[in-house]
Amino acid sequence: MCSIKMPTNKKNLVPPTLAPFDYPDIILNSLSDAIIAVNGEDNIIFANAAAEQLLGSSFRILKRKNLDEIVPFDSQLLLLVTQARLKGAIITEYEVNIGNPNIGVVNIDVHVSPLLDENNGILIQLQNRSIAQKINKRQTHRSAARSVSGMAEMLAHEIKNPLSGIKGSAQLLSHDVSDEDRPLTNLICEEVDRICTLLDRMEVFTDHRRMTRNAINIHSVLEHVKTLAENGFGKHVEFIELYDPSLPETIGDRGALIQVFLNLLKNASEAVPTSGGKITMTTAYRQGVRMTAPGTNEKLHLPLEVCIIDNGGGISTEIKENIFDPFVTTKVGGSGFGLAIVTKIVGDIGGIIECESDVGKTIFKILLPAV
Numbered sequence: 430m431c432s433i434k435m436p437t438n439k440k441n442l443v444p445p446t447l448a449p450f451d452y453p454d455i456i457l458n459s460l461s462d463a464i465i466a467v468n469g470e471d472n473i474i475f476a477n478a479a480a481e482q483l484l485g486s487s488f489r490i491l492k493r494k495n496l497d498e499i500v501p502f503d504s505q506l507l508l509l510v511t512q513a514r515l516k517g518a519i520i521t522e523y524e525v526n527i528g529n530p531n532i533g534v535v536n537i538d539v540h541v542s543p544l545l546d547e548n549n550g551i552l553i554q555l556q557n558r559s560i561a562q563k564i565n566k567r568q569t570h571r572s573a574a575r576s577v578s579g580m581a582e583m584l585a586h587e588i589k590n591p592l593s594g595i596k597g598s599a600q601l602l603s604h605d606v607s608d609e610d611r612p613l614t615n616l617i618c619e620e621v622d623r624i625c626t627l628l629d630r631m632e633v634f635t636d637h638r639r640m641t642r643n644a645i646n647i648h649s650v651l652e653h654v655k656t657l658a659e660n661g662f663g664k665h666v667e668f669i670e671l672y673d674p675s676l677p678e679t680i681g682d683r684g685a686l687i688q689v690f691l692n693l694l695k696n697a698s699e700a701v702p703t704s705g706g707k708i709t710m711t712t713a714y715r716q717g718v719r720m721t722a723p724g725t726n727e728k729l730h731l732p733l734e735v736c737i738i739d740n741g742g743g744i745s746t747e748i749k750e751n752i753f754d755p756f757v758t759t760k761v762g763g764s765g766f767g768l769a770i771v772t773k774i775v776g777d778i779g780g781i782i783e784c785e786s787d788v789g790k791t792i793f794k795i796l797l798p799a800v
């Protein structure tokens with residue numbers, strides 16, 4: 430006979446019941462992001478479990494400290510907190526050093542927002558992975574685009590020059606061959622032209638001329654590409670525009686920006702269903718998004734946010750990690766160049782591109798500098 434020992438401790442039998450007011454604490458302590466709140470004097474008044482872990486200190490100790498005692502004295506976090514307090518706005522900064530002797534150097538993404546209290550309090554959110562990963566990915570995309578750039582340059586030199594010789598010879602031959610054989614020399618010329626067109630399409634990667642840097646009204650760019658889409662590849666789509674009319678101008682090259690948004694609208698149009706397909710184009714001003722320019726210490730301020738959102742089936746999981754790489758495509762006859770070109774241009778302008786995708790909702794978000 431088998432006997433099962435029942436717990437004798439009554440407390441184990443009764444599931445603990447939680448009062449609703451316990452939940453905010455439980456939720457905050459379950460978050461993977463570290464959350465710290467400080468009062469108007471930067472004294473720590475709250476730290477969740479992830480913050481304790483990140484800072485290597487318990488809240489019991491942290492609550493006796495000031496922010497300037499737990500991060501390096503030159504940490505930008507202190508500056509960001511002051512700025513957020515003065516501006517009354519949310520500030521995001523990538524790769525801020527919040528390390529201390531307990532934990533060493535830690536670079537992390539920081540969102541700083543004013544607390545909705547009367548005491549100039551500030552809420553600090555320290556994010557360990559996601560955005561940093563996005564940036565790393567972005568840099569990888571740029572390097573992928575760069576390697577294609579090298580290849581395109583090589584192709585242009587090594588293929589286009591002999592091609593012009595082949596075409597010239599075929600044209601000369603066509604004078605001497607019989608009428609019966611002439612279609613063959615014509616075929617050679619046509620195919621040579623086709624290869625040249627293919628190489629021309631790759632030329633955007635070899636274009637090392639600096640793009641012009643003019644003040645550009647991004648809404649006029651979006652209007653333009655929307656009109657092109659509505660009259661061409663996006664006839665079946667309903668376009669919804671949600672623009673912030675007070676948006677300042679961005680700095681960039683109009684032609685290049687048109688190419689960016691045309692590619693994104695084309696992909697979105699190809700992704701949405703033939704009936705009920707919707708593409709939402711939004712613009713917004715985000716006070717605080719800043720990041721370090723790759724390879725420098727320069728901080729870029731990227732407050733203009735443009736999103737292209739579609740209600741298509743989403744990006745297929747097999748290519749999700751690599752959509753920004755050249756030659757990655759799921760389309761019959763697709764080139765896989767669209768997003769690689771987009772990434773290269775956005776990078777050259779000094780912006781960021783990010784993508785989130787689920788079935789029924791894909792968002793391409795582009796952050797750009799303002800004039």
Ligand SMILES: Nc1ncnc2c1ncn2[C@@H]1O[C@H](COP(=O)(O)OP(=O)(O)O)[C@@H](O)[C@H]1O
Nearest residue numbers: 696697700743744758759763764765766767768
């Ligand atoms: N809005 C989108 N929805 C779903 N999948 C997308 C979307 N945009 C891009 N993709 C995926 O990314 C791939 C690469 O896109 P792109 O670089 O423009 O090349 P192409 O359009 O020639 O395939 C596409 O083949 C498609 O699978």
Ligand SMILES: [Mg+2]
Nearest residue numbers: 695696767768
């Ligand atoms: Mg495409």
